[in-house]
Amino acid sequence: MTAPDGQDELEAQFAQWRLYVQRRRALQRSDAEELEDHLRGSVDELIAVGLRADEAFLVAVKRMGSLDDLSREFAREHSERLWKQLVLTGETDSPVAATRSRRDLVAMVICGAGAAASIKVPELFGMGFEEDADRFYATNFSLFALPWLAAFLAWRRRARPALIGVLVALFALGVVAANVYPLAADSQSVVLTAIHLPIALWFVVGLAYVADDLRSSRRRMDFIRFTGEWFVYFVLIALGGGVLIAFMFGTFEAIGISPDVFISQWLLPCGFFAAVVVAGWLVEAKQGVVENIAPVLTRLFTPLFTAVLLSFLVAFGWTSAGIDVEREALILFNLLLVVVLGLLLYSISARDPLAPPGLFDKLQFALVVSALVIDVLVLLEITGRIGEYGTTPNKAAALGENVILLANLAWSAWLVLGFIRKHMPFAALERWQTGYLPVYAAWAWIVVLVFPPLFSYL
Amino acid sequence: MRVAKDLVAAAATPMVLGILAEGDSYGYAILKRINELSGGELDWTEGLLYPLLHRLERLGYVESSWQSVSGERRRKYYRITNKGVAELAEHRRQWDTVVDALKEIWLGPGDFRPLAAIPLGGQA
Numbered sequence: 001m002t003a004p005d006g007q008d009e010l011e012a013q014f015a016q017w018r019l020y021v022q023r024r025r026a027l028q029r030s031d032a033e034e035l036e037d038h039l040r041g042s043v044d045e046l047i048a049v050g051l052r053a054d055e056a057f058l059v060a061v062k063r064m065g066s067l068d069d070l071s072r073e074f075a076r077e078h079s080e081r082l083w084k085q086l087v088l089t090g091e092t093d094s095p096v097a098a099t100r101s102r103r104d105l106v107a108m109v110i111c112g113a114g115a116a117a118s119i120k121v122p123e124l125f126g127m128g129f130e131e132d133a134d135r136f137y138a139t140n141f142s143l144f145a146l147p148w149l150a151a152f153l154a155w156r157r158r159a160r161p162a163l164i165g166v167l168v169a170l171f172a173l174g175v176v177a178a179n180v181y182p183l184a185a186d187s188q189s190v191v192l193t194a195i196h197l198p199i200a201l202w203f204v205v206g207l208a209y210v211a212d213d214l215r216s217s218r219r220r221m222d223f224i225r226f227t228g229e230w231f232v233y234f235v236l237i238a239l240g241g242g243v244l245i246a247f248m249f250g251t252f253e254a255i256g257i258s259p260d261v262f263i264s265q266w267l268l269p270c271g272f273f274a275a276v277v278v279a280g281w282l283v284e285a286k287q288g289v290v291e292n293i294a295p296v297l298t299r300l301f302t303p304l305f306t307a308v309l310l311s312f313l314v315a316f317g318w319t320s321a322g323i324d325v326e327r328e329a330l331i332l333f334n335l336l337l338v339v340v341l342g343l344l345l346y347s348i349s350a351r352d353p354l355a356p357p358g359l360f361d362k363l364q365f366a367l368v369v370s371a372l373v374i375d376v377l378v379l380l381e382i383t384g385r386i387g388e389y390g391t392t393p394n395k396a397a398a399l400g401e402n403v404i405l406l407a408n409l410a411w412s413a414w415l416v417l418g419f420i421r422k423h424m425p426f427a428a429l430e431r432w433q434t435g436y437l438p439v440y441a442a443w444a445w446i447v448v449l450v451f452p453p454l455f456s457y458l
Numbered sequence: 459m460r461v462a463k464d465l466v467a468a469a470a471t472p473m474v475l476g477i478l479a480e481g482d483s484y485g486y487a488i489l490k491r492i493n494e495l496s497g498g499e500l501d502w503t504e505g506l507l508y509p510l511l512h513r514l515e516r517l518g519y520v521e522s523s524w525q526s527v528s529g530e531r532r533r534k535y536y537r538i539t540n541k542g543v544a545e546l547a548e549h550r551r552q553w554d555t556v557v558d559a560l561k562e563i564w565l566g567p568g569d570f571r572p573l574a575a576i577p578l579g580g581q582a
């Protein structure tokens with residue numbers, strides 16, 4: 001053996017090499033260990049024939065050949081490793097990660113069961129789905145699921161007591177908003193609350209998500225990523241649930257038992273609310289292991305949406321007919337802006353901030369600008385109408401959202417243009433989007449809390 | 459002279475199983491043994507050996523266990539199973555057939571005079 005100082009250096013080199021190996025997907029921890037033992041055997045032998053420690057290391061690594069080739073060979077034998085990366089419980093390489101994921105699983109089961117159970121609690125107080133409780137469930141449904149998801153995230157982030165207090169207070173505020181106003185079941189305000197309270201509460205979930213660092217733009221971007229992935233997973237779970245229900249219905253019908261009461265009273269509501277938590281847990285568990293899917297969808301659909309919007313503009317100019325602006329139209333165009341914003345957000349979320357502007361950025365610019373032009377046309381049409389007929393809560397909410405989205409996209413377009421012309425860094429666009437998030441939350445709370453009294457509970 | 463890659467690959471399984479039949483061993487030692495046996499002519503890499511060992515383990519021909527050597531260092535030892543011994547016998551039967559057939563062609567029946575038309579390279 002060589003002098004001890006050479007040994008220290010050698011250990012450092014081994015440590016670095018281990019890091020390189022573990023970064024390979026095809027190579028697991030046990031493989032790395034096995035290969036390291038091999039390398040050490042080789043180094044020992046070279047030292048024995050008279051090489052210095054660092055020389056021996058270099059030669060041994062060189063003899064082993066490139067890690068690329070090595071991991072390709074491993075991947076051929078263990079091709080499943082390139083696919084099945086999402087290990088949900090235990091069975092991972094490191095025992096620490098295994099205990100952590102098991103504890104996550106337990107917390108998820110508790111929160112999911114809580115969400116599933118809580119939706120049945122009102123029934124104990126005579127508020128069954130059968131009875132005339134539409135208004136109650138319409139305004140309150142998000143309050144049965146999102147607090148549980150927020151609790152799971154806050155637990156996972158080890159949120160500080162002060163933040164937990166804020167979360168509890170905000171959910172309590174949600175309860176107040178959903179229940180204290182004397183709204184008729186068929187009033188516009190009930191519909192508005194049913195739509196906006198979940199949005200407002202989702203941002204409370206976001207608060208729990210960014211619990212470790214409230215002001216960090218990076219963490220907020222993570223929350224945007226989380227939202228997209230959560231949505232994708234939720235839809236997938238819902239599809240699976242649909243298949244389950246179809247089979248359940250069919251098989252039980254075949255033996256003369258009708259399961260529709262069980263399905264509509266228990267399976268569907270409980271499954272739905274538990275799925276909210278399960279989807280959140282899945283996103284947390286798979287983070288960094290499986291590719292995000294939302295940015296992939298964005299890549300696919302950005303060119304298609306751009307084409308549709310541009311052709312709409314051409315057709316609009318060609319026919320020179322006015323836009324038929326009913327209330328539905330305003331909602332439709334609001335949704336269009338939301339989709340365009342989503343496409344923008346999720347491509348930002350997956351982009352390397354340091355990469356130079358490319359064709360895709362120009363495409364995105366075209367998308368945002370065409371959406372803006374269309375929206376301005378619609379707004380011009382609509383403001384006249386509102387002046388004519390007076391406002392209702394629906395119109396005011398739709399118009400307010402339109403203005404908020406328009407402001408965001410207009411400034412985004414400016415920033416994207418600056419980025420394409422290399423005046424501005426890409427990070428400016430990211431900061432603008434993450435900084436804008438509280439605006440959506442504030443608006444949702446305004447609609448929920450201020451609108452009903454403002455429009456005298458219409 | 460280097461043995462062609464395909465031939466190395468074809469002989470890989472019986473070679474590893476044969477070495478393990480001599481006694482339990484680990485990756486580095488197996489590779490050294492192959493080197494020794496072939497006089498350094500067989501071009502084996504780690505990328506060939508370790509995935510092969512893992513495949514043989516998956517197929518149940520060998521089993522592995524981690525044993526600690528000096529200090530924190532652990533080493534993965536492989537041991538041939540009964541199934542592996544049977545597989546080795548089968549490989550041997552096939553290789554004997556191939557080798558016998560080649561000998562027939564190259565040496566002629568019952569005659570040990572090498573064919574002048576097929577040079578054996580610069581080794582002789």
